[in-house]
Amino acid sequence: xxxxxxxxxxxxxxxxxxxxxxxxxxxxxxxxxxxxxxxxxxxxxxxxxxxxxxxxxxxxxxxxxxxxxxxxxxxxxxxxxxxxxxxxxxxxxxxxxxxxxxxxxxxxxxxxxxxxxxxxxxxxxxxxxxxxxxxxxxxxxxxxxxxxxxxxxxxxxxxxxxxxxxxxxxxxxxxxxxxxxxxxxxxxxxxxxxxxxxxxxxxxxxxxxxxxxxxxxxxxxxxxxxxxxxxxxxxxxxxxxxxxxxxxxxxxxxxxxxxxxxxxxxxxxxxxxxxxxxxxxxxxxxxxxxxxxxxxxxxxxxxxxxxxxxxxxxxxxxxxxxxxxxxxxxxxxxxxxxxxxxxxxxxxxxxxxxxxxxxxxxxxxxxxxxxxxxxxxxxxxxxxxxxxxxxxxxxxxxx
Ligand SMILES: Cc1cc2nc3c(=O)[nH]c(=O)nc-3n(C[C@H](O)[C@H](O)[C@H](O)COP(=O)(O)OP(=O)(O)OC[C@H]3O[C@@H](n4cnc5c(N)ncnc54)[C@H](O)[C@@H]3O)c2cc1C
Numbered sequence: 001x002x003x004x005x006x007x008x009x010x011x012x013x014x015x016x017x018x019x020x021x022x023x024x025x026x027x028x029x030x031x032x033x034x035x036x037x038x039x040x041x042x043x044x045x046x047x048x049x050x051x052x053x054x055x056x057x058x059x060x061x062x063x064x065x066x067x068x069x070x071x072x073x074x075x076x077x078x079x080x081x082x083x084x085x086x087x088x089x090x091x092x093x094x095x096x097x098x099x100x101x102x103x104x105x106x107x108x109x110x111x112x113x114x115x116x117x118x119x120x121x122x123x124x125x126x127x128x129x130x131x132x133x134x135x136x137x138x139x140x141x142x143x144x145x146x147x148x149x150x151x152x153x154x155x156x157x158x159x160x161x162x163x164x165x166x167x168x169x170x171x172x173x174x175x176x177x178x179x180x181x182x183x184x185x186x187x188x189x190x191x192x193x194x195x196x197x198x199x200x201x202x203x204x205x206x207x208x209x210x211x212x213x214x215x216x217x218x219x220x221x222x223x224x225x226x227x228x229x230x231x232x233x234x235x236x237x238x239x240x241x242x243x244x245x246x247x248x249x250x251x252x253x254x255x256x257x258x259x260x261x262x263x264x265x266x267x268x269x270x271x272x273x274x275x276x277x278x279x280x281x282x283x284x285x286x287x288x289x290x291x292x293x294x295x296x297x298x299x300x301x302x303x304x305x306x307x308x309x310x311x312x313x314x315x316x317x318x319x320x321x322x323x324x325x326x327x328x329x330x331x332x333x334x335x336x337x338x339x340x341x342x343x344x345x346x347x348x349x350x351x352x353x354x355x356x357x358x359x360x361x362x363x364x365x366x367x368x369x370x371x372x373x374x375x376x377x378x379x380x381x382x383x384x385x386x387x388x389x390x391x392x393x394x395x396x397x398x399x
Contacts, residue, residue: 001026001028002027002160003030003160004017004020004027004159004161005031005032005157005159005161006030006031007032007144007166008032008165008170008372010038010042010370010387011039011118011387011391012369012371012388012391013033013038013369013391014039014042014119014122015388015391016163016395017031017122017129018122019391019392021127023396025126029125030157031122031128032144033132034133034134034135035132036131036149038115038118038129039119042384043111043115044111046105046381048110048111049109049110049111050105050106050384051104051105051379051380052085052086052381052384053085053381053385054380054381059102065380066377066386067187067241067244067376068345068376069376075356076386076392079389079396080388081385084388084392085388086104089114089117092121094107094117101380102381104381133146135173136154137173137175138173139177140178142159142366143158144156160365161366163394163398164366164367164368166372167344168343168347169346171346171372174348177360177362177363181349182374183346184346185245185344185346186342186343188241188343188379189237189335189336189337189338190231190237190336191236191256191336192230193229193230193256193333194230197301198226198230199227199228199230201226201293201294202228203226205233206290206291207223207289208221208289209262211224211235213243213247214257216246216254218239220235220239222235223235226294230333231330234378237378244345247332247335252334252335253333253334255330256330256332257329259327260294261287261325264326265322272322275310276310276311281306281309283296285310298321298325302320303320344371344376347371347372347373347374347375348372349374350374356393357397358373358394368390368394370386370387370390373390375390
């Protein structure tokens with residue numbers, strides 16, 4: 001009988017264990033989990049609702065949603081994509097709703113339904129889940145050293161194959177194997193900006209902006225939310241994901257570039273006569289996409305008097321206004337977490353992993369799934385889809 005040790009009872013580990021037990025009923029599949037219960041993180045995903053996957057219908061390019069690991073994900077999604085995920089859970093009684101933005105949630109709006117489904121699938125397959133078992137090291141000969149929560153008892157397993165699914169910032173368990181690791185840094189966070197004008201607009205939502213970091217090519221599009229500490233919302237989270245490593249190296253300092261109108265200078269200049277034609281003051285003729293208060297703040301930032309009329313602006317005043325609308329800048333003074341929700345970028349370097357099986361090139365019999373690999377995504381269900389796709393590939397690769 002073959003023995004498979006899955007390390008980490010998170011989304012990827014539990015899904016992989018459930019699949020393995022079904023594919024190979026005669027194998028012994030055991031999961032070692034450091035925490036007292038399996039899938040504690042999965043239980044709180046999506047604010048407790050679990051954004052389990054995404055329809056991908058609004059994804060132009062996979063690198064837009066997987067800043068790290070897009071090429072590998074392209075391959076894996078062919079084998080096990082969002083439809084397959086919904087089918088697997090659907091066969092076990094879970095119903096889903098897809099939001100207008102492509103995010104998919106269980107109809108119950110309850111992440112615990114997904115947790116319970118996986119627990120049941122593992123139980124049916126006879127998977128042994130050992131909680132309070134923290135793995136301390138994995139060696140090249142696949143020895144797995146663990147310690148029980150008390151710290152007093154420990155031991156070593158020697159399975160036929162090991163699946164490492166310990167999530168973000170845990171790849172150091174492999175330090176004795178020679179496997180190359182990419183340093184971990186946080187991704188998906190909001191940005192602190194000490195600008196009184198911006199902060200006074202707390203709660204303002206602007207639907208289509210382009211954000212960037214000056215001196216870099218990082219750009220993101222989407223909805224911006226102004227908060228009492230700076231900026232948040234999907235556009236900010238995407239930018240933090242794209243530039244996660246750059247921002248970490250810059251100690252979360254830099255200049256945020258905001259194109260409030262999400263258009264080019266010529267496009268904006270084409271629209272100005274329509275706004276100016278109203279005969280009102282500049283401050284009183286805001287474009288539909290910007291709120292009255294935000295527009296007034298931006299007009300002030302362009303150095304234009306609140307009572308100035310369009311005709312008084314002159315070419316210099318107009319240039320300042322255009323510049324503020326499409327190339328506004330704010331100093332970033334730090335990062336903040338997004339509702340406790342962040343993922344780690346970094347982990348096992350992808351060139352160490354065979355793309356077709358997700359087995360280590362260096363340590364045969366050692367497989368990887370989930371966030372422990374150097375794959376991470378923007379928000380929207382893409383991170384969990386990576387967990388499902390990688391786990392599925394591993395389960396179908398171990399022979
Ligand atoms: C609050 C929050 C909300 C999120 N919401 C969403 C969402 O709605 N949709 C989405 O797509 N993504 C979401 N994410 C991201 C998503 O949860 C992760 O990408 C996903 O859980 C990764 O799965 P994983 O199995 O690789 O790792 P995890 O789910 O992190 O599981 C790893 C497991 O390994 C265990 N472990 C770690 N070290 C050891 C060790 N040494 N020995 C034994 N066990 C160990 C951990 O205790 C854990 O149980 C969210 C993340 C957070 C933090």
